[in-house]
Amino acid sequence: MSALRFSGPVLPDGEVREVYVVDGRITYERPAGLAGAESAGEGWIVPGLVDAHNHLGLEDGGAVDEAEIERTAIADRDNGVLLTRDCGSPADTRWVHEREDLPRLIRCGRHIARTRRYLRNYGVEVEPDGLLDTVTEQALDGDGWVKLVGDWISREEGDLTPSFPADAVTAAIEAAHAQGAKVTAHCFGEASISPLLDAGIDCIEHGTGLTAAHLEQMVARGVALVPTVLQTSKFPEFVSAARDKFPTYSATMESLYAGRREVLMNAYDAGVALYVGSDGGGSARHGVLHEEILAMAAMGLPNEYVLGAASWRGRSWLGWNPGLDEGDPADFVVYPRNPVEDLSVLAEPSRVVLRGKVVA
Ligand SMILES: [Zn+2]
DSSP states (O other): EEEEEEEETTTTTTTEEEEEEETEEEEESOTTTTTTTTOSSEEEEEEEEEEEEEEEEETEEEEEEHHHHHHHHHHHHTEEEEEEEEOOOOSOOOOGGGOTTSOOOOOOOOOEEEEEEEEESSSEEOOOOHHHHHHHHHHHHHHSSSEOEEEEEEETEEEEEEEEEHHHHHHHHHHHHTTEEEEEEEEEESSTHHHHHTTTTSSSOOOOOOHHHHHHHHHHHHOOOOOOOHHHTHHHHHHHHHHOOOOOHHHHHHHHHHHHHHHHHHHHTOOOOOOOOEEEETBOOOOOOOHHHHHHHHHTHHHHHHHHHHHHHHHTTTTSSOOOOTTTOEEEEEESTTHHHHHGGOOOOEEETTTEEEOO
């Protein structure tokens, strides 16, 4: 029997413990024959991080090949991310499930967008009358989540516009739920959100247009928010590229950018469940979840709240063991300092343990 020993304060409660890993699982009972065995790592032990909004298999131009998917999944993993919720990828990444050395993955399938109203080569593009069938297909194809593009610029209207009418969205979300899949949606603006919440959506991505009434509804219904602060910090870039051609859109994005911190803090104060997403893939890099954690904390959220969102609470939300209890899968990260006191240590994990193996 091979066993590994780690020691240090185990978050979230911070109790100092000897943690043993046997057959991929945690045990606090010292396995026979391990007395005096060398420690495999000492430090602050944190349940594996969760990237709640990531795009494995996607870059600027669309899908990438398996070598690139492997490279980026390892970049995320070595950053401490051991569970990823993929929020839409044009590449078929289901093979990642078979790879013991790559993070656990929950796939959304492909983005579902309105025709010619999203980034080219990213999603499945449909008109409202095709939405229900497409959502059903993607619900059957994914790992229990479906991703809608809730709003995007309409070139005809020259502004950020809901992708689909309310009745189409309502039927689509009902169809996804009937397949046992949850639904999340990319929403920058305000107008797309009410129909989604009324239809029972499970999560909102970005959410810069959320009003106080929306937040109240989200709390009442347990709808999560993944704010992707690194991504929304790029709104000024989107605006400068579009200002001449689409002045109304630019003004909308400027106003959302100006209000984004207030919206985030209002969501926190209202009690909306927030999770942490790097939005890695597309135009963003992989392996930077720690930067998103730091960016959320810099907006004013407490360190412990953000770390919990990126670890034990995020894991629980996605159906995994939140902490490191006896018998749990051994997915954890060891840091040389207490990340609750100093989040910057998240950039330098000393050990990454996935499925009971030291992978970094
Ligand atoms: Zn995204």
